[in-house]
Amino acid sequence: MKHAYKTVACKLVALAGVALTLNGCGTLFGQQGYFRDKSGDYVDEKVAPDLVIPGNLKAVKPVDYMSIPEVTASADVSRDDEVPRADRRIVHDDGSAYQIVTDGNKRVMLAQRGPAEVWTHILRFWEANNISVVAKDPSSGVMETDWVQIGDASQPGLMRRMVGRVIDLENSENSIEKFRLSVRQGILPETSEVILEHARRPVGADVTTPVDWNSENTASGSLQNGLMNEMLVYLVQNRDEQSVSLQARNLDVGDQTSLVRDGNGNPVLKIDQGFARSWQAVEVALNKAGVRVLDRNRSAGLIFISLSEGNSEARDGEESGWFGGLFGGDDEKPVAAESEYRLRVQSLGNATNVTLEKDLNTLPPADMSEAFLERLRSNLS
Known part of the structure; x- marks a missing residue:
């Protein structure tokens, strides 16, 4: 009998607990609860009238500051939009490096080699490409090439490659080129700086007139940069040759x-x-x-x-040596x-x-x- 009463009491307690739980959930999450569902509140919102600017104020018309211009399909792209050729920067694994940097309005090649060694390799560069060096002064580190027409079919591979890559063939066939190169001591020991200059004259011009290297020739920028890039590649490819011109040590x-x-x-x-x-x-x-x-x-x-x-x-070199220190110690100053x-x-x-x-x-x-x-x-x- 007592066991039956206990069973009934447990059931009543459980029912009371369930009732309290359901009542609490309704208080928390019901429509009147603390966390009610607001997803349908927009249905009861009222539309407000448009904002009217008072008559004593002037309306400002909005301006589109990010308008996209119209581009027609027949638009021509000018040569000014061409991406310039990037400078080559090549560094050797053993730490010796050649790189081209921009110094103001000119490009300079920096070498982690002494001027004497760089001087020798550059002479070999001209020789390998059949370009004659008509003047060279190792004491000042300056050399000049002969006049060359790079558009001529008789020119070697390098000059012919330069035609299609850096200048127009029509222009090259009507002009002759001359280069002056300066090799000078770098800021740090065993470093060098190489500067290349270029002069251009029409075919048939008087080549005996000295070149004024202080005058700028804006038409020769692409050719000058292209030739320096080719020189950079040659120096890196021949970096293992260690011969040095004795005459170039005067640099x-x-x-x-x-x-x-x-x-x-x-x-x-x-x-x-x-x-x-x-x-x-x-x-x-x-x-x-x-x-x-x-x-x-x-x-x-x-x-x-x-x-x-x-x-x-x-x-x-003025030390007295071992015997002098042993026997002549009294005469030391x-x-x-x-x-x-x-x-x-x-x-x-x-x-x-x-x-x-x-x-x-x-x-x-x-x-x-x-x-x-x-x-x-x-x-x-």
Whole structure:
């Protein structure tokens, strides 16, 4: 009997629980609940009348700022819309690289090789393409080719390829071309910069008249760029050849220096290079000469060094040796005390002057300055 009462009581409790649950769900989710369904609310919304601008205000007409112009099917595309030929940039896996960069309105080839080696390879480039070099000056790093007509059917493969790729055949058949190439020392040691210039004249013109290389020829830009790209490919393909022209070694900075005197008779080391290359060359020369550098201020053009008082000559090779140190120790002279000096590297026009100073208002003796600058000059080559 008691078991029956318990069963009935459990059922009543369960029913009461279900009733409470259903009642709670209706309170939460019903039409009157907290989370009612709003998907049909738009049916009961009322349409408001159009907005009317008051008469005292002026209506502004909307403007279409992103209108698409009409393009007819017969529109002609001009040559100005052609995509220019991209520059080639080729880097060798072992770290030696040739690349072409833009410097203002001209293109420059940068090479991770010394000027002497680049000079030799460029001469071989002209020879391989049957283009004669009529003038070359290794000391200044300048070479000029003979006049050549690239549209001529007798020209080799390179010149014929240039016709169809960079200029019109009609123009090339009526003109002759001449190139001047400059190889100069790069900013860093064992680097080079190559600059190519181009001149054009009509067929039959007087070729004995010297070329004014300072004048710009806007019609030769594509040919000049195309030829430099071909030269870049040739240099990369022949990068494994290590022969260097002994004559081209004169391209070093040392041959572009001279020891002169200023208006007051003070020694000055003149370098016929810009400030950046001269500064780098002086740092390399100081390191080769074994001069201790204390500090640098590139923006002010100052290099602070340490030198022995009254002695700027190198002591390399003057050691007494093992026997001299064993038997001649009593005759050794005391080591001179070192003092701080500074080199002033100053740009002047297209050249750079290097002078030795004790401080801002004091100059060392002229013979000491001259001896040190000569020692520095000998290490620039």
